[in-house]
Amino acid sequence: MNRPFFIALDFDEHAKRQRFLESFAAETLDVKIGMELFYREGLSVVHELKEAGYRLFLDLKLHDIPNTVGRTMRALAELDVDVVNVHAAGGKAMMEAALEGLDAGTRAGKQRPKLIAVTQLTSTDSRMLAEELLIDKAMDEVVVRYAQLAQESGLDGVVCSAHEVPLIRAACSDRFLTVTPGIRRQVDQVGDQVRVVTPGEAKALGSWAIVVGRSITAAADPLAVYREMNQDWKGATEH
Numbered sequence: 001m002n003r004p005f006f007i008a009l010d011f012d013e014h015a016k017r018q019r020f021l022e023s024f025a026a027e028t029l030d031v032k033i034g035m036e037l038f039y040r041e042g043l044s045v046v047h048e049l050k051e052a053g054y055r056l057f058l059d060l061k062l063h064d065i066p067n068t069v070g071r072t073m074r075a076l077a078e079l080d081v082d083v084v085n086v087h088a089a090g091g092k093a094m095m096e097a098a099l100e101g102l103d104a105g106t107r108a109g110k111q112r113p114k115l116i117a118v119t120q121l122t123s124t125d126s127r128m129l130a131e132e133l134l135i136d137k138a139m140d141e142v143v144v145r146y147a148q149l150a151q152e153s154g155l156d157g158v159v160c161s162a163h164e165v166p167l168i169r170a171a172c173s174d175r176f177l178t179v180t181p182g183i184r185r186q187v188d189q190v191g192d193q194v195r196v197v198t199p200g201e202a203k204a205l206g207s208w209a210i211v212v213g214r215s216i217t218a219a220a221d222p223l224a225v226y227r228e229m230n231q232d233w234k235g236a237t238e239h
């Protein structure tokens, strides 16, 4: 799977989501089904988008006791999506259980979905880390430690900000994947995101994949913005 550009399909209405995808009929898309879409449309949206041939990231960010996460991953494996995720904060035993569940649920002849762990959300800043979560280490240090823990647990990669990708690449194996949301063009509103970069910056920093939502989904001309951002992503030089 090379260098996905996942569009986050965070829509509050089935019709809006359908109209949006219809306007992209000429493009081969990678899409992300997040909590909003999944809790609204359920498994039917996964089946529909899978049958339509999209590369799928099912972003449900599991975070629970190891037994529950393992059994849930076993169920999710049957959906045959490309990427699923957990929160690294659930710890090593939980991540190992997630991987075991995913392995056990993957049907013969199918490829196991890639399993990645959210390190620190891209909406989290240093103040929140220290004052709300009571983590007294620097953001970079926390993210790299969580990435190492994910790697030790056998996971394929992490979700992080592109800012942290060079440090993760130095600390983890070459094959370890970095999926980076918090992507904006210079002209876009940042909104609730904190650790933000452009697609070109993400590529230059070494991100394996980017995740883009509102810059495209809330744009007046989503297709034009997608093409502009994809050009920036594909065209940038990796350092």
Ligand SMILES: O=C(O)c1cc(=O)[nH]c(=O)n1[C@@H]1O[C@H](COP(=O)(O)O)[C@@H](O)[C@H]1O
Pocket (backbone or CB within 6 Å): 008, 010, 034, 059, 061, 085, 118, 120, 121, 122, 123, 159, 160, 181, 182, 183, 193, 211, 212, 213, 214, 215
């Ligand atoms: O796991 C994710 O996809 C994720 C992790 C993270 O740290 N930050 C983050 O923004 N995301 C998701 O990426 C998408 C970003 O959307 P926009 O901020 O609209 O581009 C949303 O669907 C988030 O749920």
